[in-house]
Amino acid sequence: MADMTISGEYFRGIVKDNPIFSLVLGLCPVLAVTTSVENAIGMAGAALFVLLGSNVIVSALRKQIPPITRIPMFIIIICTFVTMIDMLMEAYTPPLYKSLGIFIPLIVVNCIIIGRAEAYASKNTVKYSIVDALGIGTGFLLVLVLIGAIRELLGTGAIVPFGFKLISIPITPSTFMILPGGAFMTIGVLMAMVNYNRIRKARKGGQ
Amino acid sequence: MKKEYIMVMVKMVLMSVIAAVILGGLYIPTQEQLKIYQEEQRQLALVDVLPVADHFEPVKSGEETLFYQAFDASNNLVGYCFFHDQPGSQGTITLAGGVDTEYTVTGVKIMTHAETPGLGAKITESFFTDQFKGVAVSDLMLSKNDGAIDSITGATVSSQAVIDGIHVKIGEIKAN
Numbered sequence A: 001m002a003d004m005t006i007s008g009e010y011f012r013g014i015v016k017d018n019p020i021f022s023l024v025l026g027l028c029p030v031l032a033v034t035t036s037v038e039n040a041i042g043m044a045g046a047a048l049f050v051l052l053g054s055n056v057i058v059s060a061l062r063k064q065i066p067p068i069t070r071i072p073m074f075i076i077i078i079c080t081f082v083t084m085i086d087m088l089m090e091a092y093t094p095p096l097y098k099s100l101g102i103f104i105p106l107i108v109v110n111c112i113i114i115g116r117a118e119a120y121a122s123k124n125t126v127k128y129s130i131v132d133a134l135g136i137g138t139g140f141l142l143v144l145v146l147i148g149a150i151r152e153l154l155g156t157g158a159i160v161p162f163g164f165k166l167i168s169i170p171i172t173p174s175t176f177m178i179l180p181g182g183a184f185m186t187i188g189v190l191m192a193m194v195n196y197n198r199i200r201k202a203r204k205g206g207q
Numbered sequence B: 001m002k003k004e005y006i007m008v009m010v011k012m013v014l015m016s017v018i019a020a021v022i023l024g025g026l027y028i029p030t031q032e033q034l035k036i037y038q039e040e041q042r043q044l045a046l047v048d049v050l051p052v053a054d055h056f057e058p059v060k061s062g063e064e065t066l067f068y069q070a071f072d073a074s075n076n077l078v079g080y081c082f083f084h085d086q087p088g089s090q091g092t093i094t095l096a097g098g099v100d101t102e103y104t105v106t107g108v109k110i111m112t113h114a115e116t117p118g119l120g121a122k123i124t125e126s127f128f129t130d131q132f133k134g135v136a137v138s139d140l141m142l143s144k145n146d147g148a149i150d151s152i153t154g155a156t157v158s159s160q161a162v163i164d165g166i167h168v169k170i171g172e173i174k175a176n
Helices: A006-016 A025-031 A039-062 A069-094 A093-101 A106-109 A110-120 A126-156 A182-207 B002-049 B121-125 B128-131 B155-174
Strands: B055-061 B064-071 B077-087 B092-100 B105-112
Touching: A006 A126, A025 A039, A025 A093, A025 A106, A025 A126, A025 A182, A039 A069, A039 A093, A039 A110, A039 B155, A069 A093, A069 A110, A069 A182, A093 A106, A106 A110, A106 B121, A110 A126, A110 B055, A126 A182, B002 B077, B002 B092, B002 B105, B064 B128, B064 B155, B077 B105, B077 B155, B092 B155, B105 B155, B121 B128, B121 B155, B128 B155
Parallel strands: none
Antiparallel strands: B055 B064, B064 B077, B077 B092, B092 B105
């Protein structure tokens, strides 16, 4: 534990412990809300809010939480933050709230959040729990935006987050990419690429 | 042993109370903001159902707004629009509707409902609500009753409720 550094812990959340490709957690929202870059950013923001909040509180209270009842207590903490972001988004970002729909309350059961609470925040200082939340949150954001960009670009021919037309390509849009099948295909291909890379590195390292 | 369990219970209750207080506190400003947004949406809905209108004047009975008179830019009366809560098949349907001065429907929009997803919930879709545009009050019935509105398959009660709601409001407008 003595060789933890802030930047080390932060980048660990993006690469080595990437929530989607390494920990393979939280796949449900990744598949469901990546129909556009805008939705992806919205979900990543909401999840980061909850992850930060829960990591901070769980870490701050880690000596007070009796092990026998830690899961219910984590859930109360996570639910409180999810309800907060739910109320805030409903009031201040109504169109995004409507797009994300039921997936905002479903952040409660997002395994990434309770996973980090159990595996990290309950065993580390508040400072490093914050860094971990930021790192994992960034990893989550990057994957969400990547998949969202692929699906939106191939599914509608353009990427238009929050009204700004980022890029548009002259192709016939494929509605398949917007549907669940497209989500599974995209994540399957990306996962295969990540795993291939991992195996190749392991082979090189072995030699 | 017993003391441990009591401490655990105390901590759980304390944590729950703090969470409830925080959420209760956050509820107040967010509900305020939500009301503002919903009011904006209602204003937009009025224009949606009566596009030629420029501004609206509420017609009230006491504190309650019954309906709105719609005027164009030169202050001519072009029709009426309203919000109405009508019992549907699963709950209350809140609809926005507009009629012109001859009581021909200019538009219908479903604001909220609790109808069955996949069946009654289809009343929100434009294939259903677009049917109402240009329908005279004498034709404002389901097609099985010789009217102009095709009911949604498997959702006759919901479809009828929308029609009834408009009739109720037209009656109110005529009476005022």
